[in-house]
Amino acid sequence: MSAVLVSGLRKNFGATRALDGLDLRVETGEVHGFLGPNGAGKTTTIRILLGLQRADGGTATLLGGDPWRNAVDLHRRIAYVPGDVNLWPNLTGGEAIDLLGRLRGGLNSERRAELIERFDLDPRKKGRAYSKGNRQKVALIAALASDVELLILDEPTSGLDPLMEVVFQDYIRQAKEAGKTVLLSSHILAQVEKLCDRISIIRLGKVVQSGTLAEMRHLTRTTIEADTATPVTGLADLPGVHHVEATDQRIRFAVDGAHLDEAIKALSRFGIRSLTSQPPTLEELMLRHYGDELRANGVDEQVSA
Amino acid sequence: MSTTTATRPAATRVSGRTRPLAGTGTLLRFNLRQDRIRLPLWIGGIALVQISGPSSYEGIYPGAAERQEQATVVGDNPAMKALTGPGHGLDDYTYGAMMTNEYLGFMVIAVALMSVFMVVRHTRTEEETGRAELVRAGVVGRYAQLTAAVLAAALANLVLGLLIAAGMAGQGIESIDWTGSLLFGAAYAAVGLFFAGVAAVTAQITEHARAASGMAGALIGVAYAIRAAGDMADSGLSWLSPIGWAQATAAYVDDNWWPLGLAAMVTAALVATAFALSDRRDIGAGLRDGRGGAATATPFLGTPAGFAWRLHRASVVWWGIAVFAFGFMYGSVIQVIEDYADNDVVQQMIEQIGGASITESWLSMIISILAIVCTIFAVIAALRPRREETSGRAEPVLATALSRTRWVATHLGIALGGGAVVLLLSGLGLGLGAVAATGDAGYLGQVVGATLGYAPALWLTTALAVAVFGLVPRAAGLSWALLVYAMLIVYLGGLLDLPGWMFNLSPYTHIPAMPADSFTALPLVILTAIAAALIAIGLAGFRRRDLEAT
Incomplete structure (x- = not known):
């Protein structure tokens, strides 16, 4: 059963079209990456899933319920971390954690203590004294200390330092092991690559691609760098080979997954001394979807890809 | 981290001088530049309302008889006294006396607000937004920002006072002479300066600009209420209020300068207090809320x-x-x-x-x-x-x-x-x-x-x-x-x-x-x-x- 099932979701803000027929499916027990640039519609989708905003069209089902009509009951089973956490200036971080946890229906105090220690948060400070990262920790701790089925995290670590990012990833893996479902919106690609079983890429209010990372990589290019005994010639004429940069005995190029075999065979005739291959990164996956946007802004794909 | 300011290791002193006021001049010019639209509007608006006062009264009360009639209205009625002033010069209710009695007490609230907003804007707002940190990292002394803010407010009040003095005396209306007008303008400036000092203190106490303005604003209200109550009951209570001091000058009637001396002394004490308090806190921090709060919520808070x-x-x-x-x-x-x-x-x-x-x-x-x-x-x-x-x-x-x-x-x-x-x-x-x-x-x-x-x-x-x-x-x-x-x-x-x-x-x-x-x-x-x-x-x-x- 799907934890989140969205189809044809539409939402307009005045003349601006925020969601334009968005489809999204998050299976129970998976960590699902929700990727896209600012303004693509990630946060709007999440707000609709939380019943904070109402869709203009399409359907959304969350844990088997209607996110708008069954909001309060569903919220007992969901924990949410907003992208921009704003705390009450006169409440301490510890108070805010307890407050959010209890309003949701209670939190695990042992787990709360452990999380506070692992995330290195001073819970005695007033909300106004926290930095952006610390405010996010407060919301994260409140979410992770709750026993819920679904975690909805909207760019939850944009203010955290790399050490805390590692702690965060630990807890997301734990949540997955415990059978929880996670919807993680992000534009930190490395994070999504490490954590997510499946990803959906959203652009201009639509999901343009959805699947496992392996499925998506199949669709894209591997980057090859090699040192050869003799200078490589003629490689650029092969089908599926792009962006060839050659200097004497060193060559770098990108090749489509379907043509990898031919390209390596051709390369091997020049005497390979060293070879590194990089699987396509999410950056490249993303660039495929935003390439036309970049071109529209006068950036040549050859340069940026 | 509120405990690190107490000792300052000698090794950090490069020149041997701490130069606490370094950069004040630059900051003062910067503050005035920031206010280049806002401040002229405040000063111009207040001055205009005040300066147009005598001529509009000439229209309403064209002769001595009409003025004297007005004197009985404001002089005998306690509610009017609460609204206006203690009633200087009622025996010979000249236009000048009318200005002192009916305009001054109310109008100085605007000057006080101008000063409060100005000082808080250049001190606590800057700290709260984190901009002060950027500035303080430059060649800027510890006291420079506060000094520049107070000086900017002082300058604004001085200009306003002179403008009012010149505008009043310049109209050549009977009883509104240069001596009285200078005192009248100085009374305005004195109240403005007093509340600049108040704001300098409240900006040290709280971490938030809104709270600092709020506290100082509340004190303006208290000052007005005290003088209203004092004037109404004729009880001397007005001497506890800076607005009362401004009215006690009785400009155009008795021309007392000494209440402004009192105001100047208290203002100086306020500013000195602000500087002393600023030494007891870190940048961005307030004097309150330095301690940590509760690590967990009470059961009631969770409902x-x-x-x-x-x-x-x-x-x-x-x-x-x-x-x-x-x-x-x-x-x-x-x-x-x-x-x-x-x-x-x-x-x-x-x-x-x-x-x-x-x-x-x-x-x-x-x-x-x-x-x-x-x-x-x-x-x-x-x-x-x-x-x-x-x-x-x-x-x-x-x-x-x-x-x-x-x-x-x-x-x-x-x-x-x-x-x-x-x-x-x-x-x-x-x-x-x-x-x-x-x-x-x-x-x-x-x-x-x-x-x-x-x-x-x-x-x-x-x-x-x-x-x-x-x-x-x-x-x-x-x-x-x-x-x-x-x-x-x-x-x-x-x-x-x-x-x-x-x-x-x-x-x-x-x-x-x-x-x-x-x-x-x-x-x-x-x-x-x-x-x-x-x-x-x-x-x-x-x-x-x-x-x-x-």
């Missing part, structure tokens, strides 16, 4: 009602104290009103009003004003959900198992219930003040009952705010319009001879003006029913609409 109470608690307490004091102050001068009522002319006036004694009429008016003031608290509380929404704090809360209706209801409960409590406290203050002044215990029940009678009007105004919040959240600020309108009706309604429907638009008009009028229940029931309907509409609207994104 929706406890949560709402926590957000409103301080506001309820401070409003309660403030309106009690405000009421007490008005109640304690009731004796003066009674004495005034012995006057024959006044007795005739009372007969015209119809039955009620002047004390009762006066109490009724004060009670309606107190009710409107208490409603400010209730509307602020009712609009708190809107502030939570726009600041993004509502989002994580409404993503929990707390329903929208319950969430708004908890805040509304405090607005309506807390509003009634604040109203009760204002009535208690007024009643107890009257009892203390007259020894007549009968006032207490009478006044408290009359004050509580206004609860339905308070509820209706609050309910309107909820309806606007639910239906057209972006227009939530419009909720204030009704309150402002009601205030105008109370203050100006009688003077302007407005048509009846304009009176009827204000819910406060429909409350029986006890103790002058007798009690009738029907209007209270109707107002409460309208309030309930508006609340239902507001809640239904909020359940149906999108939570607005930040």
Whole structure:
């Protein structure tokens, strides 16, 4: 059963079209990456899933319920971390954690203590004294200390330092092991690559691609760098080979997954001394979807890809 | 990290001099540049209103006879004294005396506000936004920012004072000479400087610019209230107020410079205090809230009602104290009103009003004003959900198992219930003040009952705010319009001879003006029913609409 099932979701803000027929499916027990640039519609989708905003069209089902009509009951089973956490200036971080946890229906105090220690948060400070990262920790701790089925995290670590990012990833893996479902919106690609079983890429209010990372990589290019005994010639004429940069005995190029075999065979005739291959990164996956946007802004794909 | 400033290792001193004022000149120019549009508007606006005063009075009171008539109006009536001044030069009520007595006490509030906003803007606002840190990292001494802010305010007040002096004297109106005008302008500047000093201190105490301006602003109110009470009862209390000092110069009448010396000394002490306090704190920190708070929430805080109470608690307490004091102050001068009522002319006036004694009429008016003031608290509380929404704090809360209706209801409960409590406290203050002044215990029940009678009007105004919040959240600020309108009706309604429907638009008009009028229940029931309907509409609207994104 799907934890989140969205189809044809539409939402307009005045003349601006925020969601334009968005489809999204998050299976129970998976960590699902929700990727896209600012303004693509990630946060709007999440707000609709939380019943904070109402869709203009399409359907959304969350844990088997209607996110708008069954909001309060569903919220007992969901924990949410907003992208921009704003705390009450006169409440301490510890108070805010307890407050959010209890309003949701209670939190695990042992787990709360452990999380506070692992995330290195001073819970005695007033909300106004926290930095952006610390405010996010407060919301994260409140979410992770709750026993819920679904975690909805909207760019939850944009203010955290790399050490805390590692702690965060630990807890997301734990949540997955415990059978929880996670919807993680992000534009930190490395994070999504490490954590997510499946990803959906959203652009201009639509999901343009959805699947496992392996499925998506199949669709894209591997980057090859090699040192050869003799200078490589003629490689650029092969089908599926792009962006060839050659200097004497060193060559770098990108090749489509379907043509990898031919390209390596051709390369091997020049005497390979060293070879590194990089699987396509999410950056490249993303660039495929935003390439036309970049071109529209006068950036040549050859340069940026 | 509030404990690191106590010792400063010698090794960090490169030149051997700490140069605490380094960069002050640059910062001063920067501050003035930042204010290059705002400040001329403030100064120009205040000066214009003041300078146009004498010529407009020439039109209203063309001769000595008319002026002398006005002197009896402002001189004999305690309520007028509370509004204007102690009554210098009433024997020979020249245009100059009129300016000192009727303009100065009120106009200096604007100068005080200008100074407070200016100092806070260049000190605490800069720190709160983190910009001060960037500046302080440059070649800038520890005291430079505070010094530059105070100097900028001093300069603004000096310019304003000179402008007023020149503008007043330059008109060549009889009795408005250069000596008096210079003193008159200096009195303006003295009050402005005093409150610049106050703001310099409050900006050290709290971490937040709004709280710093709020505290200083409250002190302006206190200064005005003290002089109003002092002038009304002619009790010397006015000497505790800087506005009282400005009026004590009696410019154009006696031309006393020495009260301004007093003002200068206290101002210097305030500024020195601000500098001393600034040494005791870190940049960005306040003197308060340095300690850590609770690491866990109390069980009560975890409930929706406890949560709402926590957000409103301080506001309820401070409003309660403030309106009690405000009421007490008005109640304690009731004796003066009674004495005034012995006057024959006044007795005739009372007969015209119809039955009620002047004390009762006066109490009724004060009670309606107190009710409107208490409603400010209730509307602020009712609009708190809107502030939570726009600041993004509502989002994580409404993503929990707390329903929208319950969430708004908890805040509304405090607005309506807390509003009634604040109203009760204002009535208690007024009643107890009257009892203390007259020894007549009968006032207490009478006044408290009359004050509580206004609860339905308070509820209706609050309910309107909820309806606007639910239906057209972006227009939530419009909720204030009704309150402002009601205030105008109370203050100006009688003077302007407005048509009846304009009176009827204000819910406060429909409350029986006890103790002058007798009690009738029907209007209270109707107002409460309208309030309930508006609340239902507001809640239904909020359940149906999108939570607005930040």
